Amino acid sequence: MFTVSVLAAPDRADLTAALVDALRSRWDAGHTIWLDDRIAAEFPVEAPPADFWDAWESLQAQGFDLAIQPTRGRRKAVLLADMDSTMIQQECIDELADFAGVGERVAAITAAAMNGELNFHESLIARVGLLAGLPESVIGEVLDSRITLAPGGRTLVATMRAQGAHSALVSGGFTVFTGPVSTALGFDEHRANTLLAEDGVLTGHVSLPVLGREAKVEALEQITAARGLTPADALAVGDGANDLGMLQLAGMGVALHAKPVVAAQVDLRINHGDLTALLYLQGYAAEEFVR
Numbered sequence: 001m002f003t004v005s006v007l008a009a010p011d012r013a014d015l016t017a018a019l020v021d022a023l024r025s026r027w028d029a030g031h032t033i034w035l036d037d038r039i040a041a042e043f044p045v046e047a048p049p050a051d052f053w054d055a056w057e058s059l060q061a062q063g064f065d066l067a068i069q070p071t072r073g074r075r076k077a078v079l080l081a082d083m084d085s086t087m088i089q090q091e092c093i094d095e096l097a098d099f100a101g102v103g104e105r106v107a108a109i110t111a112a113a114m115n116g117e118l119n120f121h122e123s124l125i126a127r128v129g130l131l132a133g134l135p136e137s138v139i140g141e142v143l144d145s146r147i148t149l150a151p152g153g154r155t156l157v158a159t160m161r162a163q164g165a166h167s168a169l170v171s172g173g174f175t176v177f178t179g180p181v182s183t184a185l186g187f188d189e190h191r192a193n194t195l196l197a198e199d200g201v202l203t204g205h206v207s208l209p210v211l212g213r214e215a216k217v218e219a220l221e222q223i224t225a226a227r228g229l230t231p232a233d234a235l236a237v238g239d240g241a242n243d244l245g246m247l248q249l250a251g252m253g254v255a256l257h258a259k260p261v262v263a264a265q266v267d268l269r270i271n272h273g274d275l276t277a278l279l280y281l282q283g284y285a286a287e288e289f290v291r
Helices: 017-028 052-062 094-102 104-113 119-128 137-145 153-164 174-187 214-223 241-249 277-280
Strands: 002-008 033-036 040-045 065-068 076-083 166-174 189-193 195-198 201-208 234-238 252-256 269-270
Touching: 002 017, 002 277, 017 040, 017 137, 040 277, 065 269, 065 277, 076 153, 076 214, 094 104, 094 119, 094 137, 094 277, 104 119, 104 241, 119 201, 137 174, 153 166, 153 174, 153 277, 166 174, 166 214, 174 189, 189 214, 201 214, 214 234, 214 241, 241 252, 252 277, 269 277
Parallel strands: 076 166, 076 234, 166 189, 234 252, 252 269
Antiparallel strands: 002 040, 002 065, 033 040, 195 201
16 A cells, blocks of 8 residues: 655645645545645545646646655654755855855855765865865854754654654754754754864865765764664755765655755655655654744
8 A cells, every 4th residue: 555645845845735735636536635625635546647747847836745655664763864955954164165265166056065976975075175264153152143944843752752763963064063963953853074174174074084975875884773773764955966865765755845966866855845845755744843
């Protein structure tokens, strides 16, 4: 048995019964369950419809997300989340680079790396190198004035933790950001790279080895194994090429507002909703949310 999820962006809340019923009729599906009025509905089907992706394209054009996955085991016991452009709305290194006067150069490298056009390790080394000489105090300024949490993040983490799930923020960014962000969002732990500094000034170097794509996969394997679980018991979410490994290995890998090269390789894609969509995908109803 499979479950089809139909989702509207919370700020639009314009999902109608007519739209959901049209899909149910088209696929001879079971009874609709409304998880949140005008935002999230789901229904069972015996097998993935042959024209699922045609329907997906049509709904995308209308501003709705559509997903299908096996019904069994949808509620996950581990959450692994990327940070930049996933749990927060910015790329931290780009914000630091803007202070250093090299914003455009670094942003271009970041975009290429997240699109899979550059090796992540090499691109990070190059970007950090351009930050040499920047006062460490700028990190606090960026956190206070430029970093904003992505909508639905606190609710996602709090709701899963209330059900006993373990949550980890796993980033190719830096611990000086993942620490405060993980605390603000309520994560159990965080992993990231360490920026090196001397006498209050960034050296332009990062501690090795660089935490990139493979390290995120290792984190998924380690965190689940430590709890007697497997990656199949985990939900992973991210947007960039360095997230692909964990997204493809996790039992539920979600590409959230992802780069095209990432979305093309991940079947669960949220392009319109916020992070609460990950709760609806697990079958949580709005009244179960911990806000």
